[in-house]
Amino acid sequence: MRRRSLAAWGALLPLAVIVLVGYVGTVLWTLRTSVSSSRTFPKDDFVGLQQFERLLDNDRWQHAIHNLAVYGVLYIVAAMLIGFLLAVFIDQKVRGEGALRTAFLYPYAMSFVATGLVWQWVLNPDSGLQNAMQQLGWKDFTFDWIVDQDMVIYTVVIAGTWQGAGLVMALMLAALRGIDEEIWKAARLDGIPTWRVYLSVVLPMMAPTLATVFTLLATGVVKVFDTVVAMTQGGPGTASDVPAKFIMDHLFGRANLALASAGAVVLLITVLALIAPLAYARSRQKAKGGHA
Amino acid sequence: QPLKAEVIHWWTSGGESAAAKTLAEAYKAQGGVWVDTAIALGEQARSVAINRIAGGNPPTAAQFNTTQQFRDIVDQGLLNNVDEVAKRDGWDKFLPETVLSAIRVNGHYYAAPVSIHNMSWFWFSKAAFKKAGIAEEPKSFDELFAALDKLKAAGLVPLAHGGQPWQDGIVFTATLAHYGGRDLYLKIFRDRDPKAIMSEDFKKVLLAFKKLQGYTDKGSPGRNWNDATAMLISGRAGVQIMGDWAKGEFAQARQEAGKDYGCAPGFGPRAPYIVQGDVMVFPKTSKPDQVKAQQLLASVITQPATQVAFSMKKGSIPIRTDVDASQMDLCAQIGVAAMKDKSRQLGNGEIYMTPDQNGALQDVLTSYWNRNIPVEKVQKDIVNALKS
Amino acid sequence: MSGVNIQGLSIRFGHNEVIKNLDLQVHEGEFLVLLGPSGCGKSTLLHSIAGLIDVSGGSIHIGGQDMTDAEPSERGIGMVFQSYALYPTMTVERNMSFGPRVAGVPKAEIARRVNRAAEMLQLTPLLNRKPAQLSGGQRQRVAIGRALVREAGVFLFDEPLSNLDAKLRAELRRELKLLHQTLGNTMVYVTHDQVEAMTLASRIVVMKGGVIQQIGTPSDVYEQPANLFVAGFLGSPAINLVPAKVGADGVSLEGVLPLRLAAGRVKPGQHVVLGVRPEHVRLQADGRWRATVQLVEPMGNHQVIWMTLGEQGFSVLVHDGRRIAAGDVLAFDIDESLLSVFDAASEQRLS
Amino acid sequence: MSGVNIQGLSIRFGHNEVIKNLDLQVHEGEFLVLLGPSGCGKSTLLHSIAGLIDVSGGSIHIGGQDMTDAEPSERGIGMVFQSYALYPTMTVERNMSFGPRVAGVPKAEIARRVNRAAEMLQLTPLLNRKPAQLSGGQRQRVAIGRALVREAGVFLFDEPLSNLDAKLRAELRRELKLLHQTLGNTMVYVTHDQVEAMTLASRIVVMKGGVIQQIGTPSDVYEQPANLFVAGFLGSPAINLVPAKVGADGVSLEGVLPLRLAAGRVKPGQHVVLGVRPEHVRLQADGRWRATVQLVEPMGNHQVIWMTLGEQGFSVLVHDGRRIAAGDVLAFDIDESLLSVFDAASEQRLS
Amino acid sequence: MSKRKASSQWARVGVYAFLLFAAVFFLLPLYVMLTTSFKSMEEIRLGQIFALPSSASLDAWRAAWSEACTGVSCEGIRGGFWNSVAITVPSVILPILLGAINGYALSWWKPRGGEWLFGILMLGAFIPIQVMIYPLVKLEAAVGIYSSLPGIVVVHLVFAMPIMTLLFRNYYAGLPAELFKAARVDGGGFWRIFVQLVLPMSTPMLIVAAIMQITGVWNDYILGLTFAGRENQPMTVQLNNVINTTTGERLYNLNMAATILTSAVPLLVYLISGRWFVRGIAAGAVK
Ligand SMILES: Nc1ncnc2c1ncn2[C@@H]1O[C@H](COP(=O)(O)OP(=O)(O)OP(=O)(O)O)[C@@H](O)[C@H]1O
Ligand SMILES: Nc1ncnc2c1ncn2[C@@H]1O[C@H](COP(=O)(O)OP(=O)(O)OP(=O)(O)O)[C@@H](O)[C@H]1O
Ligand SMILES: [Mg+2]
Ligand SMILES: [Mg+2]
Numbered sequence A: 001m002r003r004r005s006l007a008a009w010g011a012l013l014p015l016a017v018i019v020l021v022g023y024v025g026t027v028l029w030t031l032r033t034s035v036s037s038s039r040t041f042p043k044d045d046f047v048g049l050q051q052f053e054r055l056l057d058n059d060r061w062q063h064a065i066h067n068l069a070v071y072g073v074l075y076i077v078a079a080m081l082i083g084f085l086l087a088v089f090i091d092q093k094v095r096g097e098g099a100l101r102t103a104f105l106y107p108y109a110m111s112f113v114a115t116g117l118v119w120q121w122v123l124n125p126d127s128g129l130q131n132a133m134q135q136l137g138w139k140d141f142t143f144d145w146i147v148d149q150d151m152v153i154y155t156v157v158i159a160g161t162w163q164g165a166g167l168v169m170a171l172m173l174a175a176l177r178g179i180d181e182e183i184w185k186a187a188r189l190d191g192i193p194t195w196r197v198y199l200s201v202v203l204p205m206m207a208p209t210l211a212t213v214f215t216l217l218a219t220g221v222v223k224v225f226d227t228v229v230a231m232t233q234g235g236p237g238t239a240s241d242v243p244a245k246f247i248m249d250h251l252f253g254r255a256n257l258a259l260a261s262a263g264a265v266v267l268l269i270t271v272l273a274l275i276a277p278l279a280y281a282r283s284r285q286k287a288k289g290g291h292a
Numbered sequence B: 001q002p003l004k005a006e007v008i009h010w011w012t013s014g015g016e017s018a019a020a021k022t023l024a025e026a027y028k029a030q031g032g033v034w035v036d037t038a039i040a041l042g043e044q045a046r047s048v049a050i051n052r053i054a055g056g057n058p059p060t061a062a063q064f065n066t067t068q069q070f071r072d073i074v075d076q077g078l079l080n081n082v083d084e085v086a087k088r089d090g091w092d093k094f095l096p097e098t099v100l101s102a103i104r105v106n107g108h109y110y111a112a113p114v115s116i117h118n119m120s121w122f123w124f125s126k127a128a129f130k131k132a133g134i135a136e137e138p139k140s141f142d143e144l145f146a147a148l149d150k151l152k153a154a155g156l157v158p159l160a161h162g163g164q165p166w167q168d169g170i171v172f173t174a175t176l177a178h179y180g181g182r183d184l185y186l187k188i189f190r191d192r193d194p195k196a197i198m199s200e201d202f203k204k205v206l207l208a209f210k211k212l213q214g215y216t217d218k219g220s221p222g223r224n225w226n227d228a229t230a231m232l233i234s235g236r237a238g239v240q241i242m243g244d245w246a247k248g249e250f251a252q253a254r255q256e257a258g259k260d261y262g263c264a265p266g267f268g269p270r271a272p273y274i275v276q277g278d279v280m281v282f283p284k285t286s287k288p289d290q291v292k293a294q295q296l297l298a299s300v301i302t303q304p305a306t307q308v309a310f311s312m313k314k315g316s317i318p319i320r321t322d323v324d325a326s327q328m329d330l331c332a333q334i335g336v337a338a339m340k341d342k343s344r345q346l347g348n349g350e351i352y353m354t355p356d357q358n359g360a361l362q363d364v365l366t367s368y369w370n371r372n373i374p375v376e377k378v379q380k381d382i383v384n385a386l387k388s
Numbered sequence C, D: 001m002s003g004v005n006i007q008g009l010s011i012r013f014g015h016n017e018v019i020k021n022l023d024l025q026v027h028e029g030e031f032l033v034l035l036g037p038s039g040c041g042k043s044t045l046l047h048s049i050a051g052l053i054d055v056s057g058g059s060i061h062i063g064g065q066d067m068t069d070a071e072p073s074e075r076g077i078g079m080v081f082q083s084y085a086l087y088p089t090m091t092v093e094r095n096m097s098f099g100p101r102v103a104g105v106p107k108a109e110i111a112r113r114v115n116r117a118a119e120m121l122q123l124t125p126l127l128n129r130k131p132a133q134l135s136g137g138q139r140q141r142v143a144i145g146r147a148l149v150r151e152a153g154v155f156l157f158d159e160p161l162s163n164l165d166a167k168l169r170a171e172l173r174r175e176l177k178l179l180h181q182t183l184g185n186t187m188v189y190v191t192h193d194q195v196e197a198m199t200l201a202s203r204i205v206v207m208k209g210g211v212i213q214q215i216g217t218p219s220d221v222y223e224q225p226a227n228l229f230v231a232g233f234l235g236s237p238a239i240n241l242v243p244a245k246v247g248a249d250g251v252s253l254e255g256v257l258p259l260r261l262a263a264g265r266v267k268p269g270q271h272v273v274l275g276v277r278p279e280h281v282r283l284q285a286d287g288r289w290r291a292t293v294q295l296v297e298p299m300g301n302h303q304v305i306w307m308t309l310g311e312q313g314f315s316v317l318v319h320d321g322r323r324i325a326a327g328d329v330l331a332f333d334i335d336e337s338l339l340s341v342f343d344a345a346s347e348q349r350l351s
Numbered sequence E: 001m002s003k004r005k006a007s008s009q010w011a012r013v014g015v016y017a018f019l020l021f022a023a024v025f026f027l028l029p030l031y032v033m034l035t036t037s038f039k040s041m042e043e044i045r046l047g048q049i050f051a052l053p054s055s056a057s058l059d060a061w062r063a064a065w066s067e068a069c070t071g072v073s074c075e076g077i078r079g080g081f082w083n084s085v086a087i088t089v090p091s092v093i094l095p096i097l098l099g100a101i102n103g104y105a106l107s108w109w110k111p112r113g114g115e116w117l118f119g120i121l122m123l124g125a126f127i128p129i130q131v132m133i134y135p136l137v138k139l140e141a142a143v144g145i146y147s148s149l150p151g152i153v154v155v156h157l158v159f160a161m162p163i164m165t166l167l168f169r170n171y172y173a174g175l176p177a178e179l180f181k182a183a184r185v186d187g188g189g190f191w192r193i194f195v196q197l198v199l200p201m202s203t204p205m206l207i208v209a210a211i212m213q214i215t216g217v218w219n220d221y222i223l224g225l226t227f228a229g230r231e232n233q234p235m236t237v238q239l240n241n242v243i244n245t246t247t248g249e250r251l252y253n254l255n256m257a258a259t260i261l262t263s264a265v266p267l268l269v270y271l272i273s274g275r276w277f278v279r280g281i282a283a284g285a286v287k
Helices: A002-034 A050-055 A059-090 A099-109 A111-121 A128-133 A152-177 A181-189 A194-205 A207-222 A226-231 A243-251 A257-287 B014-029 B043-053 B068-075 B083-089 B097-103 B125-129 B140-154 B164-178 B182-189 B200-213 B225-233 B244-250 B286-303 B304-314 B330-340 B353-369 B377-385 C044-051 C090-102 C105-122 C137-150 C168-183 C193-200 C218-223 C228-234 D040-052 D092-103 D107-120 D136-148 D166-183 D194-200 D219-221 D228-233 E002-038 E041-045 E061-068 E078-109 E115-126 E127-145 E149-173 E178-183 E191-199 E202-221 E222-227 E237-241 E254-264 E263-275
Strands: B002-009 B034-036 B063-065 B111-117 B121-125 B158-161 B237-242 B261-264 B273-281 B345-347 C005-015 C014-028 C031-035 C057-062 C077-080 C154-158 C184-190 C204-210 C211-216 C242-244 C273-276 C280-285 C291-296 C304-310 C314-316 C330-335 C340-343 D002-015 D014-025 D031-035 D058-063 D077-080 D154-159 D185-189 D203-208 D211-216 D240-246 D271-276 D281-283 D289-298 D303-309 D310-318 D329-334 D341-342
Touching: A002 A257, A002 D219, A002 E078, A002 E115, A002 E127, A002 E149, A002 E191, A050 A059, A050 A257, A050 B034, A059 A099, A059 A152, A059 A243, A059 B353, A059 E002, A099 A152, A099 D107, A099 E002, A111 A152, A111 A226, A111 E254, A128 D031, A128 D219, A152 A226, A152 E002, A152 E178, A152 E202, A181 A194, A181 C044, A181 C077, A194 A207, A194 C090, A207 A257, A207 D092, A207 E149, A226 B377, A226 C330, A243 B068, A243 B273, A243 B353, A257 E115, B002 B014, B002 B043, B002 B286, B014 B244, B014 B286, B014 B304, B014 D107, B014 D341, B034 B286, B034 C273, B043 B068, B043 E222, B063 B068, B068 B273, B083 B286, B083 B353, B097 B111, B097 B273, B097 B345, B097 C242, B111 B261, B111 C154, B121 B125, B121 B225, B125 B140, B125 B237, B140 B164, B140 B200, B164 B182, B164 B200, B164 B237, B164 B273, B182 B345, B200 B353, B225 B237, B225 B244, B237 C330, B261 B330, B273 B286, B273 B330, B273 C090, B286 B304, B304 D203, B353 C184, B377 C044, C005 C044, C005 C304, C014 C044, C014 C057, C014 C211, C031 C044, C031 C193, C031 C291, C044 C057, C044 C077, C044 C184, C077 C137, C090 C105, C090 C137, C105 C137, C137 C154, C137 C280, C168 C193, C168 D228, C184 C193, C193 D289, C204 C218, C204 C228, C211 C218, C228 C242, C228 C273, C228 C340, C228 D166, C280 C314, C291 D194, C304 E222, C330 D058, D002 D040, D014 D040, D014 D058, D014 D211, D031 D040, D031 D194, D031 E061, D040 D058, D040 D154, D040 D185, D040 E178, D077 D136, D107 D136, D136 D154, D136 D166, D166 D194, D166 D240, D185 D194, D185 D211, D185 E254, D194 D219, D203 D228, D211 D219, D211 D228, D228 D240, D228 D271, D271 D310, D271 E078, D281 D310, D289 E041, D303 D329, E002 E061, E041 E254, E061 E254, E078 E149, E078 E191, E078 E202, E078 E237, E115 E149, E127 E149, E149 E202, E149 E222, E149 E254, E178 E191, E191 E202, E202 E237, E202 E263, E222 E237, E237 E254, E254 E263
Parallel strands: B002 B034, B002 B063, B158 B237, B273 B345, C031 C184, C031 C204, C077 C154, C154 C184, D031 D185, D031 D203, D077 D154, D154 D185
Antiparallel strands: B063 B273, B111 B273, B121 B237, B121 B261, C005 C014, C005 C057, C204 C211, C242 C273, C273 C340, C280 C330, C291 C304, C291 C330, C304 C314, D002 D014, D002 D058, D203 D211, D240 D271, D271 D341, D281 D329, D289 D303, D289 D329, D303 D310
C-alpha cells in the first residue's frame, strides 16, 4: 500500500503544486488582502474586518447574494432538467443526432457579449418577442420581465440555461451511453415504462455524472458574471446584480481590491458552509462501510 | 533607430480607431514606431496596464482617465513624469486649468492629455420636436420638462435613455450641474459635504432626476446608449442626455448637427461645461530609449495639429484652446467656445471622487432611478456612499 | 400460462448467423431445458424469446399470440440473465420488488412475494445490501429472485444456478421443481449441469451452432441420442465412442470391440461408430474383452476407470469401492441392447 | 513456484468480518481446492492472496516472503476472477497478451502462449472479438486464458469453469490437471463442482462463514467429514443425516435406524447424528430395514431413490436400471463401518 | 405487432416534436444573430429583430473577418486566429491529460490524503478567477513566464484543473473496479494501466472534456489578454475590440458576424465530436 500511494502521489504532484500555489496561495493572498485597505494595488496594512462590515452593510451586495440564491437554484435545476431531457431524447436513436447536438451545444461556443445582447433584444418588450407576438395578433401578449425589477433575474436564468443546458446534455449523453445495455434489458423485461427506467434506474446510476454536472453548474453560478453584464448590466438598477459582478466592479472599475477580496472570501465561506455538512455526511457514510 | 512605443488604449470602435490612427501617424511622422495594443473597455485596458506594470512588463504608454485612480499609481511611484516636455512645450500656457490640475501631482506632470469629452450633452431630435410641435430647443431645465411633456403628449418617447448605471449617472450629473447649479455641484462632488447632500436644494435635484425617469419608455432598462440615439435618429424619441460621442451615431446615419439634430452642453451661455479628460500615462522604465519614446509621444499628442485631427475623428474637443476649430462640427465648436471660459468648466465626478465613491454613488442613483425609494433615504445613502 | 412457438427463427450479429432457421415448440406448462456447448446460441435464443434482440427472420408466438415484435414487458415473461444485470444502485429488496411495484402490485403482496423468494434463496439477511456488496453466488440468487417475484407465464432461466454450491443448488433445484409444479408456468431453462437437466426437464433440447440437434425427454436424449454430437455431449464421463466396420454378414462388427448387432440396423461394409456409456460397461471376471487400466478417478460415490483397449481409450463407471490400480488388466462386458450405433459418415443414429 | 502461507488473516467489510483469523498453508506445487457455501468468503480469500483487498489483520507469505503489503503484480500470481473482469476495449487476443506484454515477454513467446491457451480453450476463432461480442462461456474462457498466459507461480482460480458445458468442462479439467502437472505451479481453486474438487484437488479446504472447517485430501474430506457441516456440504445427493440416541450399553443406537456401533466411539445416553452416504445404502432383499419409496429421480447413469423411514427422509443411489416406482416398499442395509457419527451437540465427528 | 408499431410511432413523433421544439428555442437567438449580420445598420436601427434582411449583404462578414478596425490596425478578427490556435492546442491537451491522470489516480489508486487535495481544489473552483489574476501575475513574473505562451498555458492549466479533475474522477469511479484489480494482477503499473486500459475507456469523457476545454480556452478573453503577452493575443481580444465598447459606436451586424466567426472552431468540434459518444464502452467487462 505504501508503494501504491507513492506512484499515485508522483502522478498527482503537478496537481498538488497547482493546488498549493495556484489555489491555496491565492486564497491566502485574497484573505490577506481582504483585511487590508488595498485600492488599486495591494497594501500591507491591516484594517481588521472593516471591509466585511462594509460589505454586509451594502444593499447592493445583499441584493446580489439574494439574486445568486434565486439564480443558483433555478439555473441548476433548469439546466440539469433540460440538459437531461435533451440527452434522453437525443439518445433515442434519432436522425440528425449530430445536427441536433450541435444546435443545443452552440450557445456554449458563442461569446456572451454578443449573445447576451441578442437575448436583450429578444426579451425587450419593444423590439423582441412581446412586440412580435403583438404584431402577429396576440394583442394581450406581454413578456417584459427584462425591464421588471422583480422578474429580471428570471430572464438571466433563461439565458443562462440556454447557454449551459447543451453542455449538461453532452455530459449526460456520455453517461447515458455508458450504461450497460443489459440493465436496460432487465428493466424492459420487468415492464418498467421507459421514463421510469430513466428515473429509477438510469438516473441513480448516473450519480457520479450528476455530481459532476452539479458541481460544474454550481461553480458557474457562483462565478456568474458575463451573462448578467451582457444582458442587463445588473439592471434595471441593481435588480439583477450578482456577487461576481459586484466583485469585478470593485476589482477593476472601482479599484477597491480589498473590498473585492472580502467579497470573494465571503463567497468562498458561503460555499464552504453549504458543502461542509454534505462532505461530512458523505465521509461518515463511507466510514460506515460499503463502496456504494 | 526609430523610437518604439507600445501604447495601450481602449479606442477600439470605428471612430475611435480612426482617431487613434491619427495619433499613430503623427508619432510615426516624427520618427517613432507606434506599437498598438488596443483593448476594449476602459476598465479592462486599465487593468491590463496595471497588471503589466505589476508583472514587470509595462507598456511605453497607456491611456488613462484623470481620476483618483491615476493619483493612486502616481503615489505608488509607478509612472515616469514628463516634466521636461511640459516645460519645453509650455503646457502651462495653453492647457485649460481643469486639465492642468488633473495631470499635475505635487508639481510634476505625470500624464499627457489627449482629449476632452463632455459626457452630458443634451441631444434633440428635430424630427420628433416637429412632430410634437416644439418650435425651439429648450433654454432651461423647466423648458426641457415642458418639451418632454409635449413629446409625451404626441405619443413619442420623450427621453431616450439607456437604463444602464453609467448612463443613469450621466443623467444625474447633467441634472446636478444644470438644475442644481455649479456651486451645489462642487459641494456635492468635490467637497462631498453632508450638509449639502441633505439640503433642500439637493433634494430638488434628486426629484428632478427622478422626474426625468418618468419620461423614459418601458424598454429602456439595459438599453445601449446608441440604441437610444437611434430613437432620436428615427424621430421616435425627442431628447437624449449623453456624451459627445453620440455625434458619431448621428454621423453614421448621415444626420447633420443643427439640421437634423440639436446639441447643447447645457442651457444658456453661462451653463457649466463638464469636462472629462483622456490622458496618456507613462509607466516607469529606466530604458533610455523608452524614456525618449515616452517624451516624444507626450510631445506629439499635445501638438495642435494632432489635437485637431484627433478630435475630429473622435468627437471630442482638443485639450488646448489655441487651435483652429473652424473645420470642426457645430457641436464641437460650441464645446471649444465653452472651454475658453474657465468659469464654466467643471470636472465630472471621477475627477473629484475615488472610483470607489463614484461607484457607490452610482449604485445609489441607479437604484433610485429604477425603484421607488423615498428621496430622503437616497440623500442618506449618498452621504454614506461618499463618506468612505 | 402459455406455450411458446418459434418458427423459422434466424438471428444475426453482423455477418455472424447465430440462430439458423430454428423451429421450436414449448408446450404450455412444460419445463424445457436447453443444452448446448458454450457459444451455441442458447442465451441468444432466450433473449429473442424475451424480445430483447431483434430477430432477422421468423416468428415467435407466446400463448398463441404473435409476439415477434411485442415489447418484452407485454410478453408475460420473467428472466434470469446469465450476467445477472442487477440494478446496481438498488438494494437486493428493491431489485426484486421494482418490477411488481411499477406494475402496481399491492404493497403487501409485493412484500409477501419478496419475502418468499428471499427465504427460498436464503437472501433474507442480505435484503438491504447493494449488489456490489454481495458475493457472486449471492448476486446470482438475487437475479433468480427478481425473476421469481414476477410470477410470469413464461420463465426464461439462463444458467441460474451456475455459481452456487452443490448443496444450495440441490435445494434450489428442488424448490424450482416444486414451484413449477405448483404454478404450472412454462419454463425455458439453460443449464450446463446434467443433473439439473435430468431432474428438471420434461423435455431437453440439445443445440449446436444455432441448430437444434435433438428434442426429447431426458431419458430419450440420454439413452437414444440422435447423433454423435448429442451422444458425446451428454453424460459425464462422456460416452465411449468406438469406430467399427460392419462385416459382410451385416451383423458382426470388426474393430477393437467385435460383437454382433441385431439384424437390420446396419448394412454390410458400413462404417459405424458405437456409443457405449461408461455405466453400461460391466467389469466382470467372465467378460468377453479385457483392457488395461490407465487412470483411476475416485469421485466419492463412484470411481471412473480409464482403460485402453488397443488404441482406443475407454472409461468405465464403477460404483463400489473396490480397489483398482493403474496397470491392472480387467475383463469387461457390454450389453448390446444398450448400445447406440451411429453411421460414421452422417453421424446420425441408426435406429 | 511457491507456496502460500496465510496466518491469522482477518478481513472486514465495514462491520462485517468476512474472514476470521484464518490460517492456511498452501504447499508449493499443490492443487488446493476451496469449497464452501455461497458467500462464505472464498473469493475474498483469493482476493486477499492476490493483494487486491486490504487485510484487517494477519500476514500472507508467498514463496517464503512476506507479501502482506506487496503490490499484486509483485506476488507472481495469475488469477481468474469470478466476474471475469475482462478489459472491454481490448480484443480477446489483447486481453490475454496484456500481462506478458507488460512483463516485457518477447513477442514470439507471447504469441506462442496466447495461441496455446486459445487452442486449449477453443477460442482461436474468437481472438479478434471484443468481450461484448462473446457468450458467457466464451468470456469465462478468455478470463481463464488471460490467467494461463501469465505462467505465474501461483494461480488463483475463482470458479473458472462454472459457465461451461459439461463436455468442455471435462476437457478443460483434464487440461488444467495436465498443465498443473507439467508446470508444477501452486493452485488455489474455488469451485462448486464436486467432480472438479475430487479430480483436481491434492487437498480440499472446506470453509464456512470465513472459518476453515476441514482440510484434507478429497477422500478424507468425503469419507471422514470433520463435522456435520462438511458432511452435509459434500456429496450429491447429500448425505443422509439420521438423529439417534446411544443406548445404555454405549454401543446400541435407538431411533429410526437402530444398529450397533463399535465400542468406544460413543457414550451411553449421548445424542448423536448418523451420516449415511446414499451410495452406502444397499437395496437388498435381506436388508435389516425397510422403507417406502417416495420419489425416483433417473439421472442417466444412476437413479436417486427418495424414501421415508418413519419420519425420516432418506436418499439412496442405485446404479442399475432396475425399475422402481413410488410407493414400493424396499428392504435395505447399511455397512456400519462406512458410517460417520457426529455428536449432536457439538456437531463434531466422533472419531 | 401493429399495436407496438403504432404506439412506438406515436412515441417517435413525440420525441421529434420535443427535439424540434427545443431546437427552435435554442436556435432562435442564432436566427436573430444571422439575420442581423446580413442587415445594414439602417435596417437594424428599425428594431425589427425577427425580420429577414431586405437585401442580404456579406459586407459585415467580410469586415468582421478582415477589415474592421480595432485600434490602429484594421484587419478584423482574423489577426489573432493562429495565436488562438497556438494557445488552445497545449491548453486543451495538457489540462485534459492532467485531469485524466488526476481523476484516475484519485478514484482508482486512492492515495492517502488525495481526497483532501481534491476537496481543496474543488473549493478553489468557486473563487471568481478575476480575483486570482493579480497574485498569479506576480507569481508568473517571479518565475519569469509572465506575458508568454507558456505563461498563458500554465494559467489555463491552473483554472481548468478543478473541473477536469472532477470530470474524470467521477467518470472513473463509475467504471467497474474489478478491471483495475485485473490489471494490477496482470502487472500493470500506474502508467501502463492508465495508458492501455483507462484511456481507451475514456473516450466519451475525453470528448466532453475536449468540448469544454476547447470552448473555454478558445473563448477565453481575460486570461489571454492578461497573461499571453502582446505577441500572443488570442482572437477573442480582437473580437472584444470589435464588439465591446462603452462610448464608441456599435455595428451590430459586424458584431454578430464576428461572434459567429470566432465560434466556428468550437462549433466544428461539436459537429464532428458525435461519433465518439460511443455506447457501452465497458460492456462485457464484468458479469
Ligand atoms: N463490499 C462488501 N461489503 C459488505 N459485505 C461484502 C462485500 N463484499 C462481499 N461481502 C460479503 O462477504 C462475504 C464473502 O464474499 P465472497 O465474495 O468472498 O463469497 P464467496 O465465498 O466467493 O461466495 P460465492 O461462492 O457466492 O462467490 C459475502 O457474504 C458477501 O456478502
Ligand atoms: N454482439 C455480438 N457480436 C457478434 N457475435 C456475438 C455477439 N453476441 C454473441 N455473439 C456470438 O453468438 C454466439 C451465441 O452466443 P450466446 O450468448 O447465445 O451463446 P450461449 O449458447 O449462451 O453460450 P454460453 O453457454 O457460453 O453462455 C456466440 O458464439 C457469440 O460469440
Ligand atoms: Mg449464454
Ligand atoms: Mg465468490
